[in-house]
Amino acid sequence: MSVKNGRQFLSIPGPTTVPDEVLAAMHRPAIDIRKGELVEVTAALKDGLRMVSKSDGTPFIYIANGHGAWEAALSNVLSRGDKILVLESGSFATGWGQAGGTMGLDVEILPGSWQKSVDPNALEARLKEDKSRDIKAVLVVQVDTASSVINDIPAIRRAIDNAGHDALFMVDTIASLGTMDFRMDEWGVDVTVTACQKGLMMSPGISFVIANKKALARHETANLRTAYWDWTNRLGPEHYQNYAGTPPVHMLFGLQKAFEMIRAEGLEAIFLRHQLLADATRAAVAKWSEGKELSFNILNPAERANSVTTVLVANGNSLDSIHEYCNEKCGVIIGVGISELSGKAFRIAHMGHINAPMLLGTLSGIEMSMKAKGIPHASGGVQAAIDYLAENVPQ
């Protein structure tokens, strides 16, 4: 017996729910890829990227997932043997660094905690030691989707400046762009990496790199460049050069619609919606945690991301039961713990195209599973989320 038939609630931290408007925008015949409407679509997408990243930089569009954009970013600004410093706060910056290792970069990890933000003071101290300026780039994520921590990008920039270091500052915003503030230019980010399938609400398959002038200057001498990722080729005069070949026509239509929806709602309203839904999630998790079986992975409430919440579960059997019941009985799919947190945590995504009933539905599935399976928790987590929203979203 189950109550799962009906719309499935996919509440994993990527890919996220694609709006019907975006799906519908893709349902049309292909058009010419060399001139006409598609040229305008590409220009509109670049404007959209500059808008969400608050940047006048140069955007590049890749037919690839986020892992592709990681490689694109590194290959365009670095040379074989260059040292990169990777700031650990979960699994994603280190994953990016590992990709660099396979490309021939010398990877150093600044160790961090999976339960805390990157410590800017530790970065400053490490950069001050680097008298010979061997470190060519500093890599960090704004939100680490495994730990659900948020890193303070302006504070990390200040640490680099305080050390008087000229390393490129490269930031992965895949799980944060379009869910919270990011100011590429004002915050002195040289290279921004992002992808379309999380806050940007598009089906997976497209990712982006945005470069500022300093990054474009480094590109001139970078020897890791390869034909497909290469910025110089992509800045050529023909439209198809933007994509180093055939553009993903229908995905561009979908993405254009997603940016239209973002503009219509407005960035500030989007950030506030994410904050409210994240706070509601945290109200529920805080309540459930009174039962001592569940707890927040991120220790300091100020460092918890507004796009995803990682919840530790003390007992592995409880964790399996929650996933199984949510999936088999309720039609709710929540994220699994990954890497170090595999088998130890679940993750609730609250990013992109999501509203109160979608979030409350997911939280209800989780609470229902704990009640049905006899997992220790304080009941009333969903009620706490409702109370929070009712108080903070006045009529």
Ligand SMILES: *Cc1c(COP(=O)(O)O)cnc(C)c1O
């Ligand atoms: C999802 C994610 C990635 C990986 O993106 P893919 O599209 O799965 O390759 C990288 N970094 C962060 C922060 C992410 O959330």
